[in-house]
Amino acid sequence: xxxxxxxxxxxxxxxxxxxxxxxxxxxxxxxxxxxxxxxxxxxxxxxxxxxxxxxxxxxxxxxxxxxxxxxxxxxxxxxxxxxxxxxxxxxxxxxxxxxxxxxxxxxxxxxxxxxxxxxxxxxxxxxxxxxxxxxxxxxxxxxxxxxxxxxxxxxxxxxxxxxxxxxxxxxxxxxxxxxxxxxxxxxxxxxxxxxxxxxxxxxxxxxxxxxxxxxxxxxxxxxxxxxxxxxx
Numbered sequence: 036x037x038x039x040x041x042x043x044x045x046x047x048x049x050x051x052x053x054x055x056x057x058x059x060x061x062x063x064x065x066x067x068x069x070x071x072x073x074x075x076x077x078x079x080x081x082x083x084x085x086x087x088x089x090x091x092x093x094x095x096x097x098x099x100x101x102x103x104x105x106x107x108x109x110x111x112x113x114x115x116x117x118x119x120x121x122x123x124x125x126x127x128x129x130x131x132x133x134x135x136x137x138x139x140x141x142x143x144x145x146x147x148x149x150x151x152x153x154x155x156x157x158x159x160x161x162x163x164x165x166x167x168x169x170x171x172x173x174x175x176x177x178x179x180x181x182x183x184x185x186x187x188x189x190x191x192x193x194x195x196x197x198x199x200x201x202x203x204x205x206x207x208x209x210x211x212x213x214x215x216x217x218x219x220x221x222x223x224x225x226x227x228x229x230x231x232x233x234x235x236x237x238x239x240x241x242x243x244x245x246x247x248x249x250x251x252x253x254x255x256x257x258x259x260x261x262x263x264x265x266x267x
Contacts, residue, residue: 037085037126039133041078042092048072051082051092055116071114079110081133083117083126091117093130095138100145110138112148131159 042048045068052063052071063071075094083091096111112134117126138146147164150156 037083037090037121037124037129039081039083039093039129041137042080042082043077045072045077047082047089048077048080050089051080052094052114054083054090054092054118055114057118058116075113079137080114081130081137083121083130085121085126090121091126091130093127093134095134095146097141097143100147107145108141108143109145109147110134110141110143112146115148127155128159135159 042051048071049063049068052068056063071094074096076097079097080092080094082089083093092114093112093116094114096113098109098111099106100109115127115130117130135146146161148156148161150161
């Protein structure tokens with residue numbers, strides 16, 4: 036039987052954070068804990084206990100959510116995770132129940148999250164709040180974390196997918212739709228499909244279109260690959 040309560044110190048915070056952290060690279064660093072603890076008080080991070088061992092965690096950032104006519108207190112649910120050794124045994128339900136009761140006691144009428152796996156949360160009363168959203172960030176707060184200059188690259192796009200690109204002009208791939216397009220038959224071709232994925236494969240006829248890419252977000256497939264391979 037699991038129990039859940041708020042964390043009491045930095046060590047418990049780290050072990051509770053590890054519930055989700057191990058799925059994203061490992062135990063949180065001191066820097067990560069410092070950053071999170073600035074906005075996530077110890078008593079807003081719940082830990083699931085199996086005896087004396089922490090086996091999961093669930094946090095809630097305290098903030099105000101804009102609503103028509105004003106704003107309301109809101110618990111911003113985040114860093115929810117259970118250790119692989121204790122999954123599918125009820126630990127998550129214990130965590131979520133404790134977290135929702137805590138929000139109710141604090142007078143927060145709203146619990147909100149941006150779920151990585153939304154199918155998990157319906158059983159706890161969550162549902163879609165919006166099908167779309169828009170965020171405006173002042174330029175003074177929107178600089179890149181590291182120096183970045185867009186790098187123009189050239190990709191050969193196979194003819195059958197040309198209409199998709201010309202019609203959609205995928206904003207994250209094509210930066211200069213007005214540039215001239217030239218055909219080159221019998222070449223290995225990179226392309227952007229209708230879902231915005233970049234791939235590489237062989238084709239009998241291709242055309243070239245200029246692309247913008249960020250080295251951090253686009254990984255080129257092996258040149259000359261016979262099988263189409265998506266690039267994330």
